[in-house]
Amino acid sequence: MKKIISKHGKIIMSVIMAVTMISAPHVGAFAADDNKTQEPSYRTTTEVFDWGPAITKIIVDLGETIPQSAITKDTFEVHVLRTENRANSPILGEAEGNCKIKNAYVSDDIGSIQSKGNYITFDLEVGPDVSLTSPINYNLTTNLNGWVNCDFTIKQKNDIVTDSGKISGLVINKFAGGTKKLVDDFKIGSATYDNVTLKYSSYKPENDYSKKPLIIWLHGIGEGGTDGLLPISGNKAVNFASKDMQAYFNGAYILAPQAPTFWMDGFTGFGDGSSKYEKALMSLIKDYVSKNSNIDTNRIYIGGDSNGGYMTMLMIRDYTDYFAAAFPTCEALKDTLITDKDIEAFKKVPIWFTAAKTDTTVPPADYVVPTYNRLVQAGDTNVHFSFFDNVIDTTGLYKKADGTPYEYMGHWSWIYVYNNQCSAIINGKVTTLMEWLSDQQLNKETKSQTGMKPITVSQTITVSQN
Incomplete structure (x- = not known):
C-alpha cells in the first residue's frame, strides 16, 4: 500500500x-x-x-x-x-x-x-x-x-x-x-493531544451571526508533515474557500488537519484499518468546533482523498453520530478490511464516493466498488458514487498532442470534487456533490432514493466532463 x-x-x-x-x-x-x-x-x-x-x-x-x-x-x-x-x-x-x-x-x-x-x-x-x-x-x-x-x-x-x-x-x-491566492485567507495552527501534534489550516467565513457548516478535508499522502499550508495547497483543496464553493453553504468553515506522516499509519501496519492519529484528529475537530460557536454542529462534513479518504472512512466508522455526511475520494480503505458491522455503521452516514476507472494506485475493484455495492445491497438509500472513466482537464486549456483533453493520472479523481463536477440524479433531479452536501444534516430525514443497483468496475455511474 x-x-x-x-x-x-x-x-x-x-x-x-x-x-x-x-x-x-x-x-x-x-x-x-x-x-x-x-x-x-x-x-x-x-x-x-x-x-x-x-x-x-x-x-x-x-x-x-x-x-x-x-x-x-x-x-x-x-x-x-x-x-x-x-x-x-x-x-x-x-x-x-x-x-x-x-x-x-x-x-x-x-x-x-x-x-x-x-x-x-x-x-x-x-x-x-x-x-x-x-x-x-x-x-x-x-x-x-x-x-x-x-x-x-x-x-x-x-x-x-x-x-x-x-x-x-x-x-x-x-x-x-x-x-x-485563497491560501492567504487561511490561518495556520497547531495542537497537541496525547503527545501527538497536528498542524492544520483553517478558514472562517464572513461572520453574519448565523450558524455555518464545517467542512473537514483530509489530505493525501504527499501533504503530510509539519507545514500546515500543504493540506490546502498541495492540490486544489484551497478551492473550498472560493466564492463559488462557499455560495452553496452560505459560507462554511474549513478545517484541513495535517498528519505528521500519513493518516494510514496504523498500529500494526500501513493501511491496516486503523490510524495512530485518529484520536488526536477527533480531539482537534472537537476542540476547533468548541472554539468557534458559529459552527452548526448538525452540519459537520468530512472528506478526503486517497490517504485522506482512508481516514474519512475510519472517522465515520468510529464516530458515526458526529458527522452529517462524508465525501471520500479515491478512498484507500480496502474493502476486505470492512466488516458487515462496519457497513451498518456507514449506512447511518450519508456518503458520496468519487473515483476513476483508470486509478491504478487504489484500484476501485479492491476498494470503493465492492464497498459501495455492499452498502446498496444493505439497503442504504443515501449513498452516491461518481465513477469516472478517467481524469481529464475540463478547462479546455491543456490538451494532448492530438488535440484531445490533457489526461491526468487516474488516481487524481479529487480534481472533480474540488471543481464540484460530480453529479447524480437524485430523486429525479440532477444534483451536484456540493448541492447534496449542503443539504445534509444530522437527524434530518431524507427522502429515499429508489432504483439503486450494484455496479461493476466496467460501468460508469456519473461523468461530468465538459
Missing part, C-alpha cells in the same frame, strides 16, 4: 507539480540608472490549479514611473533557480531555466494593468507539465512534498524609454514577498 502516492505519482510521469509559497533568501538588484534612490525588487503571485500550485506572476517594483508602451514581452527575461532544503531530495523536473513570459505590462502593485505606473507584471506560463514555476518538490523516498527555494533573476534585454530618460541594464533579484 505504500504505492499510494496521492497526486504525486504523476510527477514521475509528467514532470512535477506546483505549490504555493516561496520563502527563499534573495540577493540585491542593480540598475544602470545612477539617479535611482530605490533598489528595484520583485514579488510573486501563486495560484493553486487542478494539477497543483504554480507561480503565475512576477511583479517588479521599478521605483519610477514608466508608460505602458515602453514594455513588451521581450523587454526582460525571467530566470529561476529551484533548490531543495531537504537532503537527498533531487529536484524533479527542471531545476533552472528561463520561464516563458506569456504577457508583460505596466501595472499596479497587485498586477492590475495600468496606463503608466511603477510596476511591471510578467504573466508566466504554467501548466501540468511546467516545472519551472513549481515551488514544491516531491521526495520519491519519503513520499512527501516540501517547499523549494525559488530564486528569480529578472534581466533587462531592451531599453525602456521614459519622459525622463532611458532605463537599461536592470538586473533584479531582490525578493520583496509574495501573495498566494
Whole structure:
C-alpha cells in the first residue's frame, strides 16, 4: 500500500507539480540608472490549479514611473533557480531555466494593468507539465512534498524609454514577498493531544451571526508533515474557500488537519484499518468546533482523498453520530478490511464516493466498488458514487498532442470534487456533490432514493466532463 502516492505519482510521469509559497533568501538588484534612490525588487503571485500550485506572476517594483508602451514581452527575461532544503531530495523536473513570459505590462502593485505606473507584471506560463514555476518538490523516498527555494533573476534585454530618460541594464533579484491566492485567507495552527501534534489550516467565513457548516478535508499522502499550508495547497483543496464553493453553504468553515506522516499509519501496519492519529484528529475537530460557536454542529462534513479518504472512512466508522455526511475520494480503505458491522455503521452516514476507472494506485475493484455495492445491497438509500472513466482537464486549456483533453493520472479523481463536477440524479433531479452536501444534516430525514443497483468496475455511474 505504500504505492499510494496521492497526486504525486504523476510527477514521475509528467514532470512535477506546483505549490504555493516561496520563502527563499534573495540577493540585491542593480540598475544602470545612477539617479535611482530605490533598489528595484520583485514579488510573486501563486495560484493553486487542478494539477497543483504554480507561480503565475512576477511583479517588479521599478521605483519610477514608466508608460505602458515602453514594455513588451521581450523587454526582460525571467530566470529561476529551484533548490531543495531537504537532503537527498533531487529536484524533479527542471531545476533552472528561463520561464516563458506569456504577457508583460505596466501595472499596479497587485498586477492590475495600468496606463503608466511603477510596476511591471510578467504573466508566466504554467501548466501540468511546467516545472519551472513549481515551488514544491516531491521526495520519491519519503513520499512527501516540501517547499523549494525559488530564486528569480529578472534581466533587462531592451531599453525602456521614459519622459525622463532611458532605463537599461536592470538586473533584479531582490525578493520583496509574495501573495498566494485563497491560501492567504487561511490561518495556520497547531495542537497537541496525547503527545501527538497536528498542524492544520483553517478558514472562517464572513461572520453574519448565523450558524455555518464545517467542512473537514483530509489530505493525501504527499501533504503530510509539519507545514500546515500543504493540506490546502498541495492540490486544489484551497478551492473550498472560493466564492463559488462557499455560495452553496452560505459560507462554511474549513478545517484541513495535517498528519505528521500519513493518516494510514496504523498500529500494526500501513493501511491496516486503523490510524495512530485518529484520536488526536477527533480531539482537534472537537476542540476547533468548541472554539468557534458559529459552527452548526448538525452540519459537520468530512472528506478526503486517497490517504485522506482512508481516514474519512475510519472517522465515520468510529464516530458515526458526529458527522452529517462524508465525501471520500479515491478512498484507500480496502474493502476486505470492512466488516458487515462496519457497513451498518456507514449506512447511518450519508456518503458520496468519487473515483476513476483508470486509478491504478487504489484500484476501485479492491476498494470503493465492492464497498459501495455492499452498502446498496444493505439497503442504504443515501449513498452516491461518481465513477469516472478517467481524469481529464475540463478547462479546455491543456490538451494532448492530438488535440484531445490533457489526461491526468487516474488516481487524481479529487480534481472533480474540488471543481464540484460530480453529479447524480437524485430523486429525479440532477444534483451536484456540493448541492447534496449542503443539504445534509444530522437527524434530518431524507427522502429515499429508489432504483439503486450494484455496479461493476466496467460501468460508469456519473461523468461530468465538459
